[in-house]
Amino acid sequence: MTFLGILAGVLILGLIMVIHELGHFLAGRALGFKIEQFSIFMGPVLFEREKNGIRYNIKALPLGASVSFAGEESEIEGQGKADYEPDDPGLFENKPKWQRAIVIAMGPFLNFVTALLVFVILFTAQGAVVPRIGRVREETLLYSSSIETGDRITRLNGMRVTSPLDLSIAEMGHGEDEAWVIEYVKADGSRHQETLEPQKAPPRPMLGITYSEGEDGSYTIVSVHADADQGEAGFMQGDQVLTLAGIPFGETEAVTQAILESEGQPLSSEIIRKGKKMELVVTPFMLEADMPLGIVLTLSKRAGDILSQGIQYPISIFRTTVRGLGMLFAGKIGFRDSFAGPITIVSMAADTVTGGRSLADIASSLATLLGLLSVAIGFTNLLPIP
Template sequence: MQNLHDVVVAIVAFIILIGVMVVVHEFGHFAVAKLCGVRVESFSVGFGPRLFGVKYGDTDYKVCLLPLGGYVKMTGETPDQIATTSEEGAVVSPDDPGAFTSHPRWQRMLIGVAGPVANFILAFVLMAVYYALFNEVPLHETSSTTIEWVAADSVAAQAGFKAGDVVESFGGAQHPDWEKVDEQANFNFNQTVPVTVNRDGNTVQLSLALPPDIKGHDFDISDVGIIPQYVRGPIGVYDVPAGTPAAKAGLRGGDSIVAVDGHPFHTVESLLAYMQAGKGTALVLTVLRNGDTLPPMVVNPTRMDSGWKLGFEAVPPPMRDDPLPAGKAIGKAGQFCRDKSLLIVEVLQGLFTRRVAVSQLSGPVGIARMAGQAAGMRGWFPKIGLAAAISLNLGILNLMPFPILDGGLILLLLIESLLRHDISIAVKERIYQAAFVVLVVFFAFIIFNDVTKLPIFTHMKP
């Protein structure tokens, strides 16, 4: 955070984001508990002292002082409520028909899984609404179909396409724009289409073999290695995290990358394709800062995730709205949720196999930074996409079979079902106490790790 404004925006965005995610999660528990006949003593938005609310039936619906999520309190929900007394001083009997523990285990499992399911539904609805109302796509600032770059060893490269070629005909379309090229490609899956390009004033006839239709995948011409030039101007740099190759080379937020090794790239996609072909070879950047051209900047890409990268965040390209029909919006929302969920599961697997370091995880401070950045970015996707991704994270993490989490509750209920008797309250209390200590230590480490990533600390590192 560079100033007080950024801090305030991040805090407000974090409170709203996490508040909505947690309240929706707790509403899932609440709704199914009510359907199953479990007595819900309170449904709270926020924590701490009660500010205001209304009691309807057995439930106190209230708003509390600290707006960091919320909670649902069910009679007999935790072992200590059965072993001790309630707030009113009366013993909570295991035989109380309204108590959580008096209901069948399958109902308790449903109540436990309802919170994560509510998060999954929220993520899906958010993305379906986004695709149906917005679906921001790049605004094509150029009228010509100029190929900005051709990925090495791609289908297009093998067919003879080169950077700078201008597509004059594609299949049956004459003088097409890039949208028409994509349309023609979608009409000719698994076919070889004739393509005419203008190369340095000369007409060149080429043939492009298109891949077969892949169900659930929206074909884009970049799938065959052709990266279109649809914007003018250099690549804008939005942010450069400390410790990345770009930061070590001296790149800063607000800079503009005019050329890479003399190639005038306009999009990050072209730069990424160029770096993958170079396999980590040092790059010479031509950088514009405050209107002045800097001396050549040498940067060494490093392998991150699945490819070679410089580690900076680019300024998003200009966008336009292209709303999808309801059916396609639902399909895209499902694809988004599936892809993000698989990524989260892959990260969790990486933690246990030591392919992913715990220090790479983000906690409340990291989420607040991302929320603040999303709030300041143009368009709806950074905001809605982040909210949906965090909702999916919350749902999946709560399903992990760890005591205190919903998945831990379900695991204990499954064990009791196999044993055909309840685990003693004393044993449950010890399990929850140990799990609580582990979670506190884990989150303390995550928060400490978040804080050390803040600019005020990262600038102190060599």
Template structure:
């Protein structure tokens, strides 16, 4: 069931992307010869008007084949006969559609579940935030000059940092304040390796209920399972996720014993040692943020903030891959994405939460699909837009043979990259 839903999600996002190209091409009266979902040998097709609609074998991508797109055509409605501005709009429409559908998904999800804000809910006692005078109710606006849209942005900004100090800008009662502090990133932090059902809260009723166990983690070694409720650690009672975090951090490298309620029976699991983790930047600074819900305008703003934040993190990640801050082995392809969606679906206990999870992950993948396609790499939409810009500057198109060669080289490189990431995905799954 999970795999089927994953394939449907990916297929839907690809259709949305190609539909963007298709609809804008039709709007500008460009002749569309074929609208294809997926690549490779044709499974079946049907003709409607001047356009052939087809489904192909390999579930990778898809395309809209326009008259005069890959070869010169004398047809007045051919793609090559249209002005540069029209052709650019057609090419950009695919990625833009993916970004728009992600925004819609995010809005629907946040309208139902709420959204993160950058307003300070708690200043942790003894933290550098407390020492610098940050107060409950302050709104964090910037981190090292970069706008903070979501608390998760802090982790993205801090990822390549070690012991560096940071500049924070926050708003209090309409006034802007600027401070410099050094987050306590060196404090010991440890984890067991599981995701609670209520992962948004540290104090929620279900923040001790296990929704997912991380592979090769201490939690998995101990025998923790989905559906377990953690009730004791080393004999000490647990009521919230905050209790778990506090106890695990205090015990550090010591061996601990987890006691769980499993289907109404109390069980003591195998003793294990927690593993060290990098301290979250919000904790290193000493802040927790408000979670809010309600209001059309606020929800729309939160959806836009989410889209901008996610978009920015994608480009940061691409930069880290290029500079090898993140190894290439971390890349995922269709197999990895399908597995991720399938795992998320299987780990949700109800239909409603399955829908929420699908909306969340679909929004993230759709933004990825849209933005990656805008990269000016041969065979991607971004490359086509760059060539159109060059044509506009030169006031004449590139040689069709040279353009076809550039596209072919890019396509071969993309296929090679796809094979590499698929191989990585399979190895990770094994």
């Protein structure tokens, strides 16, 4: 992680927390709560001003924010606990419960509003992917069904679909031998349901490797199929693949086409093994795989779709977070996988900045991260976790 990447992560997290605390502050002011201090960031005070009895300050470390309400347990840094009349109506503890609830809820609410605005702006610039079929590809389960281009998917395997995120989560939870149950709406408004049983795709030439993509754009082999060329003469776990048939391995479509056109004939591959660059000759072999479902969604630039997805996407993130919490309690995932702490968030942003992409792509990814984390942190703050 570079310094710039870490700084981007810290600033995103800091911005989210400032917006969150601003929600508490604005609600408190509107409802007549006595507020002692509103702080942006943490650490030593760089700038401070007092107005209408409230101390406003900016601190040195760009992470977090805080609001101090009169009557709370905490003391103001450097000032100690203020003295108030016990029956002062402006004290936090003397306010009606419904007003206190509004103040507490307004922080997460403003995070959700931030996410909505971020996604509307992003989708206005880039277009919004909507859960409508964009095209039906051959050699997919969808190709042999009654589902057509333009049909709108409403549920997949019983899970409601209002955004691409819902669809991805439903696909991730699908069992290998389970049927796909798709509910969809035709252009004329008629509703349909179709069940697609899993099938095997026709055998095709494949390398028989699985790999992971690194932050620097490298491709490292994770596992090698038992029928593939193995040992010193073939691919091995840990090899970093540079090229195949002279094509950079990152050019996925071109590499896939080269494998398909090889018809089982040997292909050259340049790799790095144990720090040394070397060239292999590998032979694709015929492998039978599961036929993909084949859902390709539509990219829309219509104002209605942009606004709809701007609203639906944060809702989908919220639903996904709730499902993750359910999986946590069911023991299917660990606590660290269900809640991203500050270090994880900073790391995610740093990886985005150092991914070696264009400035436009980086800005888009950081904005997406801001929207995602605004919902996640807003939701987390609604939970009864100290």
